[in-house]
Amino acid sequence: MAAEPKRGILKRLRDYPRSLAGRLTLVLSLGMAISALLALQASDALRSHVFRKEQTEAALKSAVDIAHRYERQPGSTEAVLSDGLVLGAHRADANWRMTAPDAQFSRLLTERLGHPAQVMPLSNVECFSRFARYPHAAGMNTNPLPDCWFIQYAQRPGAQRRFVVDLWPDRSLHHPAVGPPYFELIIIAGALLGLLAASLATAPLRRMERAARAFSLVGDFEPIPVTGPSEVRAAITTLNLAQERVREGLRERTQILASVTHDLQTPLTRLRLRLEQVEDEDLRDRLVADLQITQQMVRDGLDLARSSELREPWSVIDIDSILSSMAEDAAEFGHRVAFTQGCAIQARVKPNALARVLGNLVDNALKYGGSADLSCRIDRENADLLITVADRGPGLPDAELVLAFQPFRRLSSSKGNGSGIGLAIAQAQAATFGAMLTLHNREDGGLLAEIRLPASAVFT
Template sequence: MLTIYRSMHGRLFLILLTGMIVTAAGTVLLTHSRQQEMFDRVRAQHLATEIAELVESLERIPLPQRDDYLHEPRGMGIRGHLDNDVLPPVTARDALLEDALHQRLDGVDIEAELPNDAACAGEPIRWPRRMHEPPQCERVHIVLQDGSRFSLMMPMPPMRGQVYPPPVWSAMLLFALCIGLLAWLVARIATRPLRQLADAADNLDISRVGKPLPEQGSNEVRVATRAFNRMQRRIYDDVRERTGMLAAITHDLQTPLTRLRLRLEKLPDEALRNKLVGDMQSMQQMLQEGLELARSLDTSEATQLLDLDSLLDSLCSDAVEAGQQVDYIEHTAVQLKAHPLALRRALSNLLDNAVKYGQRAEVSLSRDARQCHIRIRDFGPGIPPELLETVFTPFYRIEHSRSRVSGGTGLGLSIARNIVQRHNGELVLTNHPSGGLEASVVLPLSA
């Protein structure tokens, strides 16, 4: 239940379902009360008709014969007798019956008592054996215009059967199930645009213009969709402008640096010449990796179905042929859509870092139903835990492990993460419990 409530779909479903059930229950209760009220009104009208006819007949009969007339049984079990003594006041009066009698009889004083057990005392009442309890009785005290008084007694059997028989409960259960289905459909329709926005945000690729979401649905959904489409376009334009400027700068600097290096070759001082040429080579390497960084953010390379196992095997074989200690320890058949050259560049950077700073590397590939996992572990000193995220910052280098002499510029990990994120994946670094650093790449199989 708690899991359902945490989602927007579940919350809307529970709110709608609760509201509909409460409304339906209130409607049933109101209908029942109205039915009971209607039953009481109909009963009062029938009794009033019978009593009015009796009173009209009684007024035409001489006074000595009235008591015998009242003792005769009549419709609805009405029996009566003359009252010569003053009657005690009625505590619980039947207003419906009194109103109905006043509408039919003029100049007559009437007091109707609500049905109760005490009203049946002393009266010879019989009831069917199928009734498990005796009926209640209702008394009506009437004073005619000539001052004569008499009382009428009517048995009131209880209502037969249950208030709501089983078929009614079955219908109510079916009605509740229909309400639940309707609430679920309404909640699903209401939250579908949110799911579409979330999926579009997850699949947002800053390297190319995404397909705009269709602006449909309610006004609020249309406004949110329109804002998302504008945001997607602005992000792409900003990234393209930034990467284009970076690529242009790094490319344009290559020509003057090449001319400068040619002139440095003519210096007569060999020691000075070698030092300056080394600095020049470092600058050219930084510019080249800067260009690679720009390409990692924006590329027009088309996606292709890639055999990831073959790619990793090829990278590991090339490293072994180059004299590096690389072991591909776990193979798994994995195929996914990717940018082959870009993904090869990212994995090559991670493998080069592992060999360069850890002397030896182990590579493994595994998968589950939705993702594949690439792990590249080295056997070096690792990285302080507080720097595991900082090392992805462009041009950041850990001084004790990376230097100009080793060739590190601080862009390899940045390039690798940009490429992995462009594939809707994730790249994280962790210190292995047995020592060394482990780079974990997670890629969705449906990318």
């Protein structure tokens, strides 16, 4: 029993990606996660661009400041740069050569100084080579050194200036924009939001699906509440209108048949009176019998039309009680009807419709098998309620089991003058409370009629 719910859960999980909710969840979760990642990447790229722009401007200001100091006090400026007394600038190594100047930076500095200038970015290790001379203590991090620019310009012919400016970088730019645990959190948050959005979006569709299924199985028309987005409200309104029109069509059909049946009673009665005047007694009896069959077929046709129009209220009843009382009532009239197995179950049905179904099935069992056994049980696979009526008759060929529910169809095992719509009426009555009626041949002989009620209508 524990494996059955597990199989049901696995089936729902397997079918979920093929559903509208599953596809919305997938699209929304992936879309939100990808959008978040792209937004973070774009934000990181913009931040890096803004920082580089601001850093370049600051380096230009430092270079112009040192150049102006050289113009005012060249000797003292050279001395303080050599001694490292200026924060953010120091003397350039005499061995350095301007091998790969930055064209844009050089152009900007040339414009501000008014002298031809060249600027070349340097690596941290090359710029601060003196740090490499000393051994590092354990745990000492030498990576966060400033960014450096080697600057060279000619203040005047024969007076070339060389120095270095440095600025502290934003080391966070070198870290990935998204990493553990943020990447996982984005994926999880996207999936949860996708599930929520898909559930909210498909909730009106699920209401419509349940209402349409109930109408197709039971025939009861209950308008769906018109809520949700405008498109969903329009669809619900259309579905409600379609259901109402179907109901009106069924009511109109039943009224027409009832009117025809009523109108036929008068000529059939006159015909019966005239047939009584036939002098040939044998012919009169045959004609009257044919007339009776005609009248019965008209009444049965009306019963069949009305069987799907039952407006009986729902009730929760004890199944064992209705089966045992039906067996007792039949036994009082000398019929061999037995209640063989109970289930201690209550179910939500239409009592009169269920009684009509059981009555027709018991009549068939007595007619073709001479006896009827009533029982009920719970289906282990899906928790449906199964009510069965079994007989010991000849059964039916497999090809006729489905045909038995077609109205006015005479089967190979038919006997007597019945109209052949008893099972059709029983099937229509069962549908009014959401049940399904099927026939099966028993292994040890006879026919088994099975009424299957869905688990949603069962109360233990």
